[in-house]
Amino acid sequence: MKRLDQVLAAEGVPAELELVINDVIVACKDIAFKLRQGELAGILGATEDENVQGETQKKLDVISNDLLKDILVANPYVRGIGSEEEDYTVAGSAAGKYLVTFDPLDGSSNIDVNLSVGTIFSVLEAQDDQSGDNQEVFLQNGRKQVAAGYVLYGPSALLVMTTGNGVNIFTLDTTVGEFILTKSGIQIPADTAEFAINMSNQRFWEPEMKQYIDDCLLGEEGPLGKRYNMRWVASMVAEVHRILMRGGIFMYPYDKRDPSKAGKLRLMYEGNPMSMIVEQAGGASSTGRMDIMDVAPKGIHDRVPVVLGSKNEVAKVVAYHSK
Ligand code: AHG
Ligand code: MN
Ligand code: MN
Secondary structure, X not given: OOEHHHXXXXXXXXXXXXXXXXXXXXXXXXXXXXXXXXXXXXXXXEEEEXXXXXXXXXXXXXXXXXXXXXXXXXXXXXXXXXXXXXXXXXXXXXXXXXXXXXXXXXXXXXXXXXXXXXXXXXXXXOOOOOOOOOHHHHOOOHHHOOEEEXXXXXXXXXXXXXXXXXXXXXXXXXXXXXXXXXXXXXXXXXXXXXXXXOHHHHHHEOHHHHHHHXXXXXXXXXXXXXXXXXXXXXXXXXXXXXXXXXXXXXXXXXXXXXXXXXXXXXXXXXXHHHHHHHHHOOOEEEOOOOEHXXXXXXXXXXXOOEEEEOHHHHHHHHHHHHO
């Protein structure tokens, strides 16, 4: 039986980084316990506020954000944090080396219906001595991440993470409150016949994405030559986890509902960390035109089109986009 700290030590992760990851996990355990209590803990429902993304904040978006923010800005090794639920980045310790970005609660439309949600995090190293309340210090591409992970609050709470040494899965042992290693060396099957996309946005997609999905729907008789199955949980953490376990392709492509945004998902809180995990598990991750982790962020809240999962299927979608 291995605990998270033992696994990180065996991977040669610097002690300071381990202490940062550990604080993320302390907050996530608290979120997991609150979710388990559900309505009894008074955590369901919406607030009257909107976040910088223009989305209504759920109570649990705010609670989760505050738990992560408060513990991380007090960590001496954290220069600053960036969150989907914060307008600006927040300074931590001036001497801290690490920057943490997070989506405190992903899939928040699922909270009130008691379905899967998650927390996503990404860790970067500060490249200069700027303060963490300056977003410039965060604007590094995804290849620079030193750790990325998510916690899936499902029937069991799972921590899935990478420090660039493959992907490990830990299960929360609620009897002792520790994440225990339950799977390692995760590999996503290279081929799949299962796609995940919100089909209700079809009329807003670019023609290339529309064509790929039309061809999937043609099944054996179409150019892709196989019958596809479809899933949509509306929680990226849950979709990515399904893909890690049995393969698949997940897409939240560019759509023209709001031409000023490059997609719905956010590069620094969703796109980059999930791309690192998927690539570390042998999968692929693209905007349709380039690798997500090569996208240079211009702002902390940038959006990005996302196509990720089984390597050969992602390559097909990329080929549609280059036709
Ligand atoms: P968040 O709850 O952090 O805003 O993210 C929700 C994201 C993602 O998890 C999911 O894949 C997608 O939005 C669902 O969007 P639709 O409601 O458009 O299906
Ligand atoms: Mn999200
Ligand atoms: Mn969120």
